[in-house]
Amino acid sequence: xxxxxxxxxxxxxxxxxxxxxxxxxxxxxxxxxxxxxxxxxxxxxxxxxxxxxxxxxxxxxxxxxxxxxxxxxxxxxxxxxxxxxxxxxxxxxxxxxxxxxxxxxxxxxxxxxxxxxxxxxxxxxxxxxxxxxxxxxxxxxxxxxxxxxxxxxxxxxxxxxxxxxxxxxxxxxxxxxxxxxxxxxxxxxxxxxxxxxxxxxxxxxxxxxxxxxxxxxxxxxxxxxxxxxxxxxxxxxxxxxxxxxxxxxxxxxxxxxxxxxxxxxxxxxxxxxxxxxxxxxx
Amino acid sequence: xxxxxxxxxxxxxxxxxxxxxxxxxxxxxxxxxxxxxxxxxxxxxxxxxxxxxxxxxxxxxxxxxxxxxxxxxxxxxxxxxxxxxxxxxxxxxxxxxxxxxxxxxxxxxxxxxxxxxxxxxxxxxxxxxxxxxxxxxxxxxxxxxxxxxxxxxxxxxxxxxxxxxxxxxxxxxxxxxxxxxxxxxxxxxxxxxxxxxxxxxxxxxxxxxxxxxxxxxxxxxxxxxxxxxxxxxxxxxxxxxxxxxxxxxxxxxxxxxxxxxxxxxxxxxxxxxxxxxxxxxxxxxxxxxxxxxxxxxxxxxxxxxxxxxxxxxxxxxxxxxxxxxxxxxxxxxxxxxxxxxxxxxxxxxxxxxxxxxxxxxxxxxxxxxxxxxxxxxxxxxxxxxxxxxxxxxxxxxxxxxxxxxxxxxxxxxxxxxxxxxxxxxxxxxxxxxxxxxxxxxxxxxxxxxxxxxxxxxxxxxxxxxxxxxxxxxxxxxxxxxxxxxxxxxxxxxxxxxxxxxxxxxxxxxxxxxxxxxxxxxxxxxxxxxxxxxxxxxxxxxxxxxxxxx
Numbered sequence: 070x071x072x073x074x075x076x077x078x079x080x081x082x083x084x085x086x087x088x089x090x091x092x093x094x095x096x097x098x099x100x101x102x103x104x105x106x107x108x109x110x111x112x113x114x115x116x117x118x119x120x121x122x123x124x125x126x127x128x129x130x131x132x133x134x135x136x137x138x139x140x141x142x143x144x145x146x147x148x149x150x151x152x153x154x155x156x157x158x159x160x161x162x163x164x165x166x167x168x169x170x171x172x173x174x175x176x177x178x179x180x181x182x183x184x185x186x187x188x189x190x191x192x193x194x195x196x197x198x199x200x201x202x203x204x205x206x207x208x209x210x211x212x213x214x215x216x217x218x219x220x221x222x223x224x225x226x227x228x229x230x231x232x233x234x235x236x237x238x239x240x241x242x243x244x245x246x247x248x249x250x251x252x253x254x255x256x257x258x259x260x261x262x263x264x265x266x267x268x269x270x271x272x273x274x275x276x277x278x279x280x281x282x283x284x285x286x287x288x289x290x291x292x293x294x295x296x297x298x299x300x301x302x303x304x305x306x307x308x309x310x311x312x313x314x315x316x317x318x319x320x321x322x323x324x325x326x327x328x329x330x331x332x333x334x335x336x337x338x339x340x341x342x343x344x345x346x347x348x349x350x351x
Numbered sequence: 352x353x354x355x356x357x358x359x360x361x362x363x364x365x366x367x368x369x370x371x372x373x374x375x376x377x378x379x380x381x382x383x384x385x386x387x388x389x390x391x392x393x394x395x396x397x398x399x400x401x402x403x404x405x406x407x408x409x410x411x412x413x414x415x416x417x418x419x420x421x422x423x424x425x426x427x428x429x430x431x432x433x434x435x436x437x438x439x440x441x442x443x444x445x446x447x448x449x450x451x452x453x454x455x456x457x458x459x460x461x462x463x464x465x466x467x468x469x470x471x472x473x474x475x476x477x478x479x480x481x482x483x484x485x486x487x488x489x490x491x492x493x494x495x496x497x498x499x500x501x502x503x504x505x506x507x508x509x510x511x512x513x514x515x516x517x518x519x520x521x522x523x524x525x526x527x528x529x530x531x532x533x534x535x536x537x538x539x540x541x542x543x544x545x546x547x548x549x550x551x552x553x554x555x556x557x558x559x560x561x562x563x564x565x566x567x568x569x570x571x572x573x574x575x576x577x578x579x580x581x582x583x584x585x586x587x588x589x590x591x592x593x594x595x596x597x598x599x600x601x602x603x604x605x606x607x608x609x610x611x612x613x614x615x616x617x618x619x620x621x622x623x624x625x626x627x628x629x630x631x632x633x634x635x636x637x638x639x640x641x642x643x644x645x646x647x648x649x650x651x652x653x654x655x656x657x658x659x660x661x662x663x664x665x666x667x668x669x670x671x672x673x674x675x676x677x678x679x680x681x682x683x684x685x686x687x688x689x690x691x692x693x694x695x696x697x698x699x700x701x702x703x704x705x706x707x708x709x710x711x712x713x714x715x716x717x718x719x720x721x722x723x724x725x726x727x728x729x730x731x732x733x734x735x736x737x738x739x740x741x742x743x744x745x746x747x748x749x750x751x752x753x754x755x756x757x758x759x760x761x762x763x764x765x766x767x768x769x770x771x772x773x774x775x776x777x778x779x780x781x782x783x784x785x786x787x788x789x790x791x792x793x794x795x796x797x798x799x800x801x802x803x804x805x806x807x808x809x810x811x812x813x814x815x816x817x818x819x820x821x822x823x824x825x826x827x828x829x830x831x832x833x834x835x836x837x838x839x840x841x842x843x844x845x846x847x848x849x850x851x852x853x854x855x856x857x858x859x860x861x862x863x864x865x866x867x868x869x870x871x872x873x874x875x876x877x878x879x880x881x882x883x884x885x886x887x888x889x890x891x892x893x894x895x896x897x898x899x900x
Contacts, residue, residue, distance in 0.1 A: 099694075115425040119433070132412065222417060229418030233443075306412065306420045313732045327633070331384035331426040338383060 076205065092171035096137040096143040096164055100146070100172070102129035106201075107174050109135045110350075113183025113207075113334075114281045115145025120182065123340035124347075130179070132140070137168050140309035150273060160241050162191035169199045176201040178351055182336060185205050186280040186299075187289070190320075196293045203297035204347055207308040207333050208292060208316050210286040210308070218287070221309045226243065227282050234278060290319035298350040299325045300335065307333040376480035377454065377475035379748035383468045392476060395592060411473075414444045416451075427458075430469060435460045436662050437787075441478060447647075451481035512613040515599065516544060521560065523547060533615055536582040548580060550587055560596060562608065567598040567606050574620050591620040680737030683730045694723045721767050728795070733866045735792070736844070747786045752820060753815055754780050755788060760794040761813065772809035772838065773798075778815035781822050783893050789869045790893070796862040797889045798824035805830025805886065821875070822895050827888040835879040841879060842867040866891070 092096045092098070098157040099118065102108075108128055110121045112129065126133050138145040139161050154244035165188060169177065179183040179200055181189040184210030227265045297320055301313030309325070317325035326346050377394030383386045387409050391765060397404060398414070412420050419442050429439050440456040458473040503525065506513050512530035521544040531539065538546045544560070546827055551557050556577050563570050570592045578587045594613035601607040701716050738744040754777040761773050783790075801811045804829040812827040833841065844864040870877040870891045881887035 114423075118449055120429060122433075209445045226417035226421075230417055231418075233416075233418040233422055305424075307802075308425050313834050332428050334432075337429045 091146075092167045093336065095140060095146040096155070096168055097146075098168055098171070099134070099136045101125065102132050102343060104128075104130070104132035104280065106132050107135055107172075107177040108132045109137075109165075109168070109174065109177045109179050109194045111181040111185035111189060112138065112142065113164040113181075113185050115155065115276050117145075120337060121336070124336050124344050127340075127348075129189070129343040135172065135174070135177070138166075139164050141270060141277065147270060147273070148273045150270075152276060155280065156281060157274075158188050158191055158286070161185075161280075162195065163208045164194055165189065165192040166199070167194070175199060178202045178204065180347065181206070181208075183333065184208075184284075186316075187284065187286040190289055190293050193295045194289060197294045200295045202351060203293075203295050204300065204350060205297060205311075205316070206300045206343070207302060207305055209297055209308040209312045210290055210316060210319075211284070212282045212307075213285075215285075218315070219309065219311045221312065223308065230282070231275070233286070234275060252285075286350060287315075287319065291321065293320055293322075296322045297324070298346075299323055300328055300346050301325060302328050302330040302335050303331060304331040305333050326350070331348060365539050367730050376477070378609055379411065379473045379475065381411045381471050381473070383471070386414045387411055387468065394412040397446070397452050397475075397477070398444060401696075404447070411471075415445050416445065419443055422585060431460050431471060432457060435462070441482070442475075444475070451703065453478040455481075486850055488644075496775055511613075512594075512611070514539070514611045514613075517609060518561075518608060518610040521562065521564070523806035524608065530611070530613065533613065534579070534581060538578070538583075545560060548579065548598070551577070554578070556585070561611060563596040563598055565711070567600070569598070570596040572596075589617075590615060591617045602846075619697050631869055633652075658780075676737050683733040683737065687730050687734070689722060694720075694727070721792045725767060726791075731792070732861055732865060735869075736861055739865060739868050744868070744872070746789065746869075748784050750781050750782050750784050751787045752780055754778060756791055757794060757813060757815060757824065760791055764798045764802065768802050771805070771809060771811045773813045774810055776812075776814045776816075778817040778822060779813070781817045781895065783822060783872050784896055785893055786869075790873070793869055793891060794824065794826075796866045797891075800862065800889065801826050801830065804828065817895070818892075820895060821892045823890060823892040825888050827886065829886040831877070832883040832885050834883055838879055838881055842877065850868075863889075 079338060097118070097336050110118065110125065112118055117138045123138060125136065125236055128134055131305060141147065141150040141155060150161075154163070155164075161184075168174070175198060177200055179189045179193070179202070180202070181187075183206065186203075186205035187207065190205050193203060209220065211218065212222050214220050214223055285327075297322075299313050299316050302310070303310065313325055313327075317323050326349075328335050328339060328346060330341050332338050336343045372392040373683055374391060374393055375896070377397060378389075378391040379387060379394055380389040386407070387405055388407070390402065390405055391589075395405065398405070400409075400655055409545065413425055415423055422440075423440075427437055427440065436457070436459045438457045444452045446452060454472060454475040456475055458471050460468050461470040461472055463469050471603040499831060506525060508526045509527060510529065511534050513525070513527040514530045515525040516522065517524035523539040523542055525541050534548070540715050545552055551560075554577060556572075559572070560564075562568070572592060574590055574591050576589055579590050580587055588767045592613050592667050593616050595611075595764065596613060597610040598606040599608035628772065697716065697720050701720070704712055704716055707713075735744065757775065757777070758841045761775065765773070798811065798813070805811070809829040812825075814825045815824075815828070816823045816825075842863050867877045870893070874891055875891055875893040877889075878886055879889045
């Protein structure tokens with residue numbers, strides 16, 4: 070497994086028009102499969118395109134599968150990260166549109182996990198013509214509880230997560246040692262990183278977590294004009310069933326499918342069920 | 352304890368269940384959905400649950416805080432699925448009583464032959480002490496960060512250029528705004544000094560920096576010239592700085608960077624340069640003045656020298672004058688003796704000749720007598736001068752009748768010359784108290800001059816005029832006269848008017864000088880009036896009535 074660990078350099082701006090080739094490199098775009106119809110898979114917070122590894126093979130025979138990493142995640146170009154641009158989900162939606170434009174994609178089937186569900190909603194509102202169908206795995210328009218709304222978390226829960234992440238994101242010794250010693254850019258650290266899967270730059274992960282968990286896209290749901298599917302796990306702490314129902318209720322043309330699964334990542338823990346549900350929809 | 356003993360101990364069968372439950376760490380096993388299927392007693396003790404309460408009833412996630420649950424769902428589970436193991440997660444477990452235990456959490460996936468996840472085996476080690484240290488350390492670090500920020504803030508606000516150069520390559524680690532202003536538009540931060548400001552490489556300042564880094568000795572530069580660019584493309588300018596280079600040391604007292612405090616003083620130095628330029632000009636001017644002064648001094652000295660030589664010349668002159676006067680005096684005296692003898696012989700010869708009627712001899716004797724008289728008068732004149740100059744001239748006051756003296760003197764003059772017509776106006780028998788012989792010689796001098804400087808047959812008018820307190824005598828001729836500029840000098844010693852008219856006229860230029868001295872000693876006045884070509888009038892006056900008796 071390829072692993073990378075790069076110390077974060079903040080405040081790189083990439084507002085300029087970026088040529089196609091560099092978009093493909095910037096977002097580490099990978100195209101697999103032989104089909105005509107394009108399936109675009111967008112990873113959620115905390116991982117990268119490798120999280121799709123248990124289900125993509127099921128589609129490459131019939132579809133052209135496009136995988137990518139958001140800027141700041143996976144093997145994207147970290148130097149393209151801007152703490153200003155990526156301070157809202159709109160920045161990530163732009164990544165999505167950039168990839169579509171770079172590959173001249175139209176009428177794609179979009180599969181978005183977790184926060185990517187809302188990123189997909191935002192992108193499809195902006196450019197509906199790019200999208201044919203949208204599939205959301207564990208979507209949530211808002212994680213925080215609100216008046217007449219159950220997101221699943223109170224503010225203090227999220228603060229404890231951020232604190233938790235600050236001290237624990239990639240394993241205790243790898244996180245705490247640099248935090249205490251103050252040498253996070255010691256290059257050899259990466260080689261011994263304990264839990265290297267989906268390792269994202271800690272600074273980016275920290276901001277991405279805040280953007281994700283503090284976003285509120287409930288008002289955007291009604292604007293979506295593209296047909297969509299919500300895959301809701303029966304036992305998901307992150308996106309409880311009530312949230313899935315809220316999404317289904319507020320999205321025009323949305324179908325809700327319940328997966329008998331525990332957790333927030335059925336495409337990893339229950340790949341077969343997930344594949345089947347997607348196939349049934351498309 | 353020997354090997355035998357060890358083997359004996361190891362030969363006792365160990366109960367695996369006992370090892371599991373009494374291990375110094377917690378063990379827990381749960382299904383992919385988190386349902387707990389086994390936990391050891393150590394963990395149960397920590398959590399305060401009985402096996403019955405936990406196993407088959409709770410999920411692992413429910414032991415975690417909400418934050419932990421998110422991490423568990425979003426990181427732990429995907430990681431375990433993909434990697435098969437997770438190590439060293441720092442989790443908080445909620446005990447039955449609601450307290451929190453900090454544990455380090457590691458897990459391995461138990462998979463079936465197809466790779467499907469069957470269960471999760473996890474180990475939990477007590478991390479409470481470490482967590483506490485960790486919190487302390489984090490807090491200490493946070494405080495240090497705050498301090499660092501405060502320090503940075505402080506650095507940023509120091510009213511001088513401040514930068515911190517890190518490591519042997521002197522990388523700009525911190526640049527405050529005033530320092531950056533020294534190089535507006537040049538990128539400094541995070542760059543080695545030689546990359547950011549390459550022009551310093553060949554300057555003394557580079558060696559100074561290296562020295563400070565090497566020795567740790569602080570260097571303070573005062574108004575040091577450092578040619579630098581302001582901007583990346585700008586020209587190298589001569590700039591002056593006051594600055595301090597100070598070594599920064601690490602916790603082992605080894606130099607690991609430099610602190611630079613700098614104030615640009617180019618404007619001040621240049622302004623002072625102008626002042627100094629002015630000062631130099633002033634100095635040059637002063638030097639010129641001094642040179643001029645010196646020249647003046649030299650000139651002055653020359654003048655003094657000239658004066659000294661003049662004085663010397665005057666002294667020499669006076670000495671030679673005295674010698675000459677002495678000589679004249681002596682010569683006159685020596686001449687007078689034979690002349691007196693000659694006069695006596697002539698008088699005896701005249702007496703013997705009386706009765707003989709040889710007209711030639713009588714005439715010759717008369718002429719010889721006249722020549723002797725003239726010579727005697729000349730010698731007396733010289734003697735008068737020497738007496739005058741040596742202060743030996745005695746004025747012998749006697750009362751006498753001036754008219755009579757004038758008459759006598761005219762007669763005496765007529766003895767030697769009969770070429771002129773004398774007209775006399777008397778002054779009523781006025782008497783004066785004076786030296787009769789000397790006043791007589793003055794009158795003779797006037798008369799002989801009138802005769803000498805006027806043509807034969809012209810008039811010589813002698814006037815005596817008595818005023819209220821003085822008597823004035825004048826001798827007027829119709830001769831060549833004198834120029835006004837010569838008139839005053841006529842009374843100077845040896846002065847003779849030089850002209851074609853006077854060249855053939857004999858005389859030593861002493862008569863009027865002696866006369867003026869005589870009149871001066873009588874408290875009288877002597878002067879002349881003249882018109883060139885028309886004639887001259889010479890005057891003298893003597894006081895009357897109050898004359899000393």
